[in-house]
Amino acid sequence: MTPRHPERRTERLRLRQWSEADLDALAEMDADPDVMRYIGDGSTGTRERTAAALGRVRAAWDERGHGLFAAEETATGELVGWVGLAVPAFLPEVMPAVEIGWRLRRRSWGRGYATEAAREVLAFAFGEAESESGSEAEADTRLERVVSICHVDNHASLRIMTKLGMTYDRTTRVPAHGQPVRVMALTREEYHSSA
Numbered sequence: 461m462t463p464r465h466p467e468r469r470t471e472r473l474r475l476r477q478w479s480e481a482d483l484d485a486l487a488e489m490d491a492d493p494d495v496m497r498y499i500g501d502g503s504t505g506t507r508e509r510t511a512a513a514l515g516r517v518r519a520a521w522d523e524r525g526h527g528l529f530a531a532e533e534t535a536t537g538e539l540v541g542w543v544g545l546a547v548p549a550f551l552p553e554v555m556p557a558v559e560i561g562w563r564l565r566r567r568s569w570g571r572g573y574a575t576e577a578a579r580e581v582l583a584f585a586f587g588e589a590e591s592e593s594g595s596e597a598e599a600d601t602r603l604e605r606v607v608s609i610c611h612v613d614n615h616a617s618l619r620i621m622t623k624l625g626m627t628y629d630r631t632t633r634v635p636a637h638g639q640p641v642r643v644m645a646l647t648r649e650e651y652h653s654s655a
Contacts, residue, residue: 471576472573473573473576474532474534475529482514486539492565495522498614499563526603528543530542541563541565543581544563545558554630556642557605560607562617562620574617582646607643607645608621608626608643610643624646625650627646628644630642
């Protein structure tokens, strides 16, 4: 099967593949202590670490047929962050699993972008045709279940998970750094029954 690199659109966002030109904005986001507060152990990233992560993100699409989308504001072309699907290997107790997640630049917070983009990513995850741009559906993605994981104090992310229809799965700790996290989940059946 030929690897696919889809693009999706929402009312205000273009969810696209990554380019080298995205590195500056991504590195700025990863270096922001407010953005990284609830990510991993809370430490900020360096440009070098961000560049390496960007390479892994791009490779994930070829390996798995899904990954993290660059989220770009349609009106301005500005990168607001990312939203997408990843394998949460950092939390072995939930494996095998696919996680939906997001990270936005601080100046893009509070606009509903994460929820808007995550809804489109769920449609992609569960194999629904794209409604906004009319491009070809990625119908064989069709995951059966997705999880979302956030630090227990990250109330903004928890609100998004709840808006997406996700329900509580468990509270646990990440083995690598001991941070407490909440795991939420949504099955394809639950997604379709609530649509």
